[in-house]
Amino acid sequence: MIPLVLYVLLASAMFTIGLYGLLTQRNGIKLMMCVEILLNSANINLVAFSAYLPNVNGQVFALFSIALAAAEAGVGFAILITLYRLYGTIELDKINALRW
Amino acid sequence: MALAFSDYLSLLGGEALLTGLALVMILIGLFMKNKNLMGILSLVGLVISLFLVMGADMTKGPLFYGTLEVDALSQFFKLIFVAVALIVVMAGLSRYKDSPAQDEFYVLLLLATVGMMVVASSIDIVTLFIGFELASLATYAMAAFDREKQNLEAAMKYFIFGSVSSAMMLFGFSLLYGLSGTTRLAEIAAASVESMGPATLVALLFLVAGFGFKMALVPFHMWAPDTYEGAPTIVTAFLAAGSKKMGFVAAFKVIFIALIALRFEWYMAFAILVAITMTLGNVVAIWQKSVKRMLAYSSVAYAGYIAIAFVVVGAAEHGGLDLSVAQNGLASGLMLILGHAFMKTGAFIAAAVVGYMALSEGRKNPDDLEQYAGLGRRAPITAFCMLIFLFSLSGIPPTAGFVGKFMLWGSAIDSGLVWLAVLFALNSALSLYYYLRVIMYMYVREPAGGKIIEPKGYVLAMVVALVVVLWIGVFPQAFVDFAYSAAEVLLH
Numbered sequence: 001m002i003p004l005v006l007y008v009l010l011a012s013a014m015f016t017i018g019l020y021g022l023l024t025q026r027n028g029i030k031l032m033m034c035v036e037i038l039l040n041s042a043n044i045n046l047v048a049f050s051a052y053l054p055n056v057n058g059q060v061f062a063l064f065s066i067a068l069a070a071a072e073a074g075v076g077f078a079i080l081i082t083l084y085r086l087y088g089t090i091e092l093d094k095i096n097a098l099r100w
Numbered sequence: 101m102a103l104a105f106s107d108y109l110s111l112l113g114g115e116a117l118l119t120g121l122a123l124v125m126i127l128i129g130l131f132m133k134n135k136n137l138m139g140i141l142s143l144v145g146l147v148i149s150l151f152l153v154m155g156a157d158m159t160k161g162p163l164f165y166g167t168l169e170v171d172a173l174s175q176f177f178k179l180i181f182v183a184v185a186l187i188v189v190m191a192g193l194s195r196y197k198d199s200p201a202q203d204e205f206y207v208l209l210l211l212a213t214v215g216m217m218v219v220a221s222s223i224d225i226v227t228l229f230i231g232f233e234l235a236s237l238a239t240y241a242m243a244a245f246d247r248e249k250q251n252l253e254a255a256m257k258y259f260i261f262g263s264v265s266s267a268m269m270l271f272g273f274s275l276l277y278g279l280s281g282t283t284r285l286a287e288i289a290a291a292s293v294e295s296m297g298p299a300t301l302v303a304l305l306f307l308v309a310g311f312g313f314k315m316a317l318v319p320f321h322m323w324a325p326d327t328y329e330g331a332p333t334i335v336t337a338f339l340a341a342g343s344k345k346m347g348f349v350a351a352f353k354v355i356f357i358a359l360i361a362l363r364f365e366w367y368m369a370f371a372i373l374v375a376i377t378m379t380l381g382n383v384v385a386i387w388q389k390s391v392k393r394m395l396a397y398s399s400v401a402y403a404g405y406i407a408i409a410f411v412v413v414g415a416a417e418h419g420g421l422d423l424s425v426a427q428n429g430l431a432s433g434l435m436l437i438l439g440h441a442f443m444k445t446g447a448f449i450a451a452a453v454v455g456y457m458a459l460s461e462g463r464k465n466p467d468d469l470e471q472y473a474g475l476g477r478r479a480p481i482t483a484f485c486m487l488i489f490l491f492s493l494s495g496i497p498p499t500a501g502f503v504g505k506f507m508l509w510g511s512a513i514d515s516g517l518v519w520l521a522v523l524f525a526l527n528s529a530l531s532l533y534y535y536l537r538v539i540m541y542m543y544v545r546e547p548a549g550g551k552i553i554e555p556k557g558y559v560l561a562m563v564v565a566l567v568v569v570l571w572i573g574v575f576p577q578a579f580v581d582f583a584y585s586a587a588e589v590l591l592h
């Protein structure tokens with residue numbers, strides 16, 4: 001069996017990658033991808049812990065969070081599409097009527 | 101203890117009604133030409149739900165396999181959420197009258213309210229996360245509702261920061277689950293008392309970051325002024341009063357219930373965070389030309405004031421003081437949350453009236469301070485309400501703001517945090533400057549135009565908020581008792 005610590009390391013690495021992307025990227029779609037990576041790193045944690053624990057709460061939690069991530073992507077892309085129609089771009093550093 | 105279906109209905113009737121109503125409204129909205137009925141429908145639904153929340157029996161046990169609890173704490177916050185939604189719907193009656201998309205506005209508002217109510221009730225991190233996300237997703241869409249450039253930018257910022265904070269929260273929850281092997285808050289607390297290590301601290305760090313975004317604590321506040329300024333003003337009222345308070349109730353629940361073992365560790369770090377938050381909020385608010393942005397920074401400062409409650413509890417535990425000190429601190433934090441919810445909603449709705457007035461006269465910068473010149477003569481009701489809300493925000497008696505601030509100040513001194521109490525008083529004095537500046541513009545400057553007709557919905561909303569703010573200020577006893585019993589739930 002793969003030791004738990006490797007799963008946690010993988011999740012932490014994914015979380016770091018997602019956070020790094022959020023700080024460096026300015027394209028709307030890329031930001032959404034980074035958010036998905038962040039959420040999925042937490043899901044890996046949940047499922048891995050659940051496999052080592054005597055209950056399945058973590059796997060249930062992961063299922064809920066996958067569904068929520070889908071809903072979040074739906075709202076996010078709706079906002080991005082409207083943004084694109086108004087500004088003609090989704091490079092967020094070009095959109096700064098307010099201070100970004 | 102097995103509960104019958106009728107028990108579920110009487111305990112969670114408010115949520116059930118609002119969810120059902122939202123689903124029905126989105127369906128019949130497809131077939132209706134004139135949608136003005138929708139506002140009335142949600143108004144009636146929220147009023148009934150308010151009574152259902154007040155009437156719920158707080159002694160019955162946990163619901164849904166121990167994931168939701170109906171107690172004084174949850175009902176205290178549910179009353180705030182439903183009442184704020186009610187006031188915003190009243191304003192919406194004028195704002196979105198004859199709009200073809202108004203059904204969507206009310207549906208999103210109702211669903212966001214349900215999400216907040218679920219957060220207030222949950223005693224399990226899974227339900228807490230789902231409620232949190234339901235409220236967040238609905239408010240992201242609301243922030244973009246008018247589809248103007250400014251709205252979309254505000255919504256985008258809110259969405260990015262909001263979803264990062266949710267992801268951080270989820271990561272923190274996943275670590276807590278891994279450490280304790282359970283998703284129940286009470287069991288997590290028991291487990292973290294037993295084995296507290298550096299991993300628990302890491303989980304706490306993620307959770308503070310996640311909740312800090314929603315509460316707009318420095319350094320997680322940077323989205324708040326932009327979003328509050330750019331979103332439609334009545335949505336801003338809902339964000340500042342509802343969404344932010346949801347962050348507080350979640351933080352109260354998780355940080356107090358789940359991480360009891362860590363109380364000793366974090367209170368000094370939190371005290372510094374609080375001091376920076378309130379000072380920065382107030383100092384930056386002074387420089388703002390836009391009243392909406394100024395109110396947003398004052399909201400950041402208020403997040404700092406309210407978070408003093410955390411510090412007081414931490415200090416009381418650390419110093420081995422009587423439990424009543426911690427309870428005082430927590431109850432006064434709750435009173436400030438209650439007061440702030442109503443005065444901020446009211447103030448933003450007054451700003452919405454001014455914005456409406458400026459736009460209908462074809463002027464630029466509808467939120468600018470210049471638009472408030474002579475408001476006392478141009479729109480007497482709005483100006484008077486704004487006057488009371490600003491007095492309340494600065495903590496002048498007999499208003500809700502005074503009660504909350506006074507209690508919190510006293511409890512900070514009781515717990516031995518004199519330096520924090522002094523800083524709190526200084527900050528309140530500082531904030532008086534920018535609140536009085538608006539009042540000066542409203543009543544001293546020459547009006548820039550004739551008298552205007554104030555839209556009825558806005559007036560109704562402001563008057564209701566005004567009555568509540570004065571009511572809490574003049575007869576605080578019933579509210580204070582409620583806040584104490586809510587604080588007891590957290591501390592026992």
